[in-house]
Amino acid sequence: MLAIRNAAGVARELWAERRFAEMARRGAGLLYATRVTIGLRRDLGVPCPVPSAKIPIEVRPLRDADLPHLFPEDRSGLSRKERLELDTRRFHLRAGIPTCWVALDGRTGTPCYMQWLMGASHNRLIQETFPPRWFPELAPDEALLENAYTPAAYRGQGIMSCAMALIAERAAGIGAARVITFVENANVPSLRGCAKAGFSPHLARVERRALLDTIRLRRFEPYDAARHAHP
Numbered sequence: 001m002l003a004i005r006n007a008a009g010v011a012r013e014l015w016a017e018r019r020f021a022e023m024a025r026r027g028a029g030l031l032y033a034t035r036v037t038i039g040l041r042r043d044l045g046v047p048c049p050v051p052s053a054k055i056p057i058e059v060r061p062l063r064d065a066d067l068p069h070l071f072p073e074d075r076s077g078l079s080r081k082e083r084l085e086l087d088t089r090r091f092h093l094r095a096g097i098p099t100c101w102v103a104l105d106g107r108t109g110t111p112c113y114m115q116w117l118m119g120a121s122h123n124r125l126i127q128e129t130f131p132p133r134w135f136p137e138l139a140p141d142e143a144l145l146e147n148a149y150t151p152a153a154y155r156g157q158g159i160m161s162c163a164m165a166l167i168a169e170r171a172a173g174i175g176a177a178r179v180i181t182f183v184e185n186a187n188v189p190s191l192r193g194c195a196k197a198g199f200s201p202h203l204a205r206v207e208r209r210a211l212l213d214t215i216r217l218r219r220f221e222p223y224d225a226a227r228h229a230h231p
Helices: 002-016 020-029 064-070 080-094 120-131 161-175 190-196
Strands: 032-043 057-061 100-105 111-121 142-149 178-184 200-210 216-223
Touching: 020 120, 032 064, 032 190, 057 161, 064 111, 100 161, 111 120, 111 161, 120 142, 142 161, 161 190, 178 190, 178 200
Parallel strands: 142 178
Antiparallel strands: 032 178, 032 200, 057 100, 100 111, 111 142, 200 216
């Protein structure tokens, strides 16, 4: 039922925006679709300069006082996609994995980015919180950097690459030598941002969905640019 409600919401939005070709493509995808997500990895032993953002930023763990800035109560002006993005991050927050980091606008102290840095000690919570085979089990020297979010007012300022690089370096504090993250192969801007932060492809999560998402199969396989890069 959730898949049907989501599909109906997307269809209404696309119809209102007269995006009929995309509406037809998404309709076909409800019957059968393959989604490829790239697993990227950064080796903390390899020096990587921190990319510059257009504003000064610093990173620290999330505090309760940051929440109103990241999760506004008034969401009336947000698109369906934006609300879904926020709902996903709030769900992660409520899962009780206490490793969310934020980047602060150095001029005002306002949170301008958030992302979770999770270590092998959180493997059980990660596997219980997310769908089966959404993330691999972390090795003792690995960390997972996930669920990035930049408020709309701060987008387009190079914050993601800078913040990712800074937060990834904090993984050494939890005993990690490598950091991994996952990005859909169609999300070219985020893939470029990850590359600037020192991440490169090494794994692919291939998901096949059919019959209104009632059938889902996922597997991990070594990354192959010829098969896994977005067409």
